[in-house]
Amino acid sequence: MASPGVCMSILNARKMKDGFGTFTNPERFNNQDFEQLKQYCQIRQVRYIDEMFPPDRRSIGEGVLSPSDLMRVTWNRPRKIVSNPCFEVDGISRFDFGQGMLGNCWILSSIGALTFQSVILKQVVPPEQRFDEDYCGIFHFRFWRFGKWVDVVIDDKLPTIDGNLIFVHSKNPTEFWPALLEKAYAKVCGSYSDMNAGTPAEALVDFTGGVHICIDLKEPPKDLWEMMCRAGQSKSLMGCGTPQGETSANTVLPNGIVQGHAYAVTGVKTTLSQGQQVNLVRLWNPWGEGEWKGDWSDTSMLWNTVSPEDREMCLKKRDDGEFWMPLEDFCRFYSDLDICCMCPEFLDENSSCHWKTAFYEGRWVAGTTAGGCMNDLDSFCTNPQYRVKIDELLSGCSSKKVEKNMLVSLMQKPDKRNRRLVKNLHIGLYVFEVTEEFKTQRGKFSASFFSRNRPVAQTKTYLNGREVMELLMLKPGEYLIVPTTFKPNETASFILTIVSKAETHVQ
Structure with a gap:
């Protein structure tokens, strides 16, 4: 078992190629197999208890409850809270629930938006989960986490005080899908307290992979x-x-x-x-x-x-x-x-044009591939470089109106599981045009290229957030995308996402 706070299952390129971590074939979070665990509990006629996210104060975390309230917490299964629990009552709706004692409105507002999109909702909240004759206290949910879909297993022991749920709660006391979904997301974040404060963008991406x-x-x-x-x-x-x-x-x-x-x-x-x-x-x-x-x-x-x-x-x-x-x-x-969204087609008035998405994983390593921003021109060329060739738009996609034809996103990947322990670096990216004199260049571009060429686009500012993105209008040609940290010699992993309206080829 990995040491506390260490991310236990980070995606690598080989796994993606083998089909694990995809929308249709999520990777098992913490290597826990929902079907196998459920079958094990049914055969032995026991209720599941998740040792990876135990029903104790470690899973609640620090700073959410006062010491006196923390002493009063008991972890109860829904059948101990009400006599007739249901996973959902008359479908899943944004009006089913209200926020509890946790400052996670950024997650709950995103869940509210999620309830409108049935295909994505069924991905995040797998249907046919019930408190029926097959019930053994185990449930599962799916989230997109830093380049992969993961299937997250939980038990249904929920934190209560005086028999009442202390975090998200349904307006119908017999309905438990919101509290169970919140617990699964707390597990991938590290604890309930790790969900305290955030932005809707983070949860929206984790619920869609988009x-x-x-x-x-x-x-x-x-x-x-x-x-x-x-x-x-x-x-x-x-x-x-x-x-x-x-x-x-x-x-x-x-x-x-x-x-x-x-x-x-x-x-x-x-x-x-x-x-x-x-x-x-x-x-x-x-x-x-x-x-x-x-x-x-x-x-x-x-x-x-x-x-x-x-x-x-x-x-x-x-x-x-x-x-x-x-x-x-x-x-x-x-x-x-x-x-x-799964694809930014809404940016177009012309809905017949389809955008294409590609993910690339990379890493800044101090001393080798972490050159910092253009303030450090001598080391800037050591940063990872992605060479992109953009073809002419197909006739059905072209328009006289000037519009964006590419979205570039840079997301840093954490080296710790607990969200509150993650220290985001200031990150940004530059886009350079590869002019005729450099088109025969092979391998990484040297410092001379960057001293002679100014970027045609760049992020407006370096942010210490999880993700930065830029919408671009690039004419057909060749370009170089350089993701960077603000300071040189900072080590971190990242995901570069390129979404293009035109056909692109990336090296």
Whole structure:
């Protein structure tokens, strides 16, 4: 068994080629086989207990509960909490649950978005899990983690105080899929406390294995509304967050918006009000309550100015955490919008064009392949280099409108399992055009190339987050992509994702 805090199963290229860790063939997290473990328990007529994520204070972690509350925790199976537990009741919905004592709104808002996409939902939450005659206290869920899909096994012992769930809880006390899903994600993060604080982007990627695009709502693109409409139609997941503000996080403003909080975007709609077109965004608060109080809120008189059909379709006067607000107020009160999808086809007005995705694994190693940013020009050339040839767009994909034709994402991979112990480096990437005089170059490009050529694109800033990405418009030709840390001689692993509208060839 690996030492505490060490990631026990990091993907390597050979495993991917053999088909393990894919959407259809997830890798066993911690090498635990769900079917074998379930069969073992059934034959011996015992209830499963997960030794890899034991029902004790180690799995809760530090800093979430006070010492006195931690002493009161008991781990109970659903059948000890209620007499008639169910995995799900009348399907799976965002309205099933509310946030508990954990600051993991970034995960729960993403789960809310996930419930709209049945194909991905069935991947993350395998169906046909029941408290029936085959029940033996074992469940499993699937997540995408740093380049691979993993199947995560858990027992169903859940942390309670005085018989009540202390973390996420269903509004129907007999329904347990939200608490079990949260426990499985806590396991891959290291503990419940390792889920405390984060961004929707991280969970959205882990629930889809897809491409993430972040939009700064303080400087939104001109076609933001059209982009959101296409994203909603293309089975994308959308989440957003509010600024921290000057006071502590989770402060509720007079308008009902929570500071430093994550929400799910659950719908977009255009309606006519007094002859004027209004673009509305529907949002959901993972608390399961607490809503916007401004224009187009549940109690707004503006709903009397739209057609009866739109009013009937949109207006639900209940405190369930979901509400509508105009796009202008959305950009005003929210800081960023995260869109995550299997493929960024929503960026195109032309839906007939298909984007292609490729993953590449790499590593910066101090002293050899960790050259730092262009401030350190002498060592910069030692960084990993990816040479890309971009072909002409097919006629069906070309457009007179200037648009993006490539997305490049750089994600650093942790060397520790416990999320709170991961120290992200400041990372970024550069893109250089390979001009005619260098096209015969073989192998890595030397310092002379970078001293004579300026990047045609680069990340706006170096971030110490899990991922940075750039949307690019590159004409046909050859390019060099260089992922880097800000400082030289920093060791870390990474995944470079290249999503291209045109045919590309990578060395």
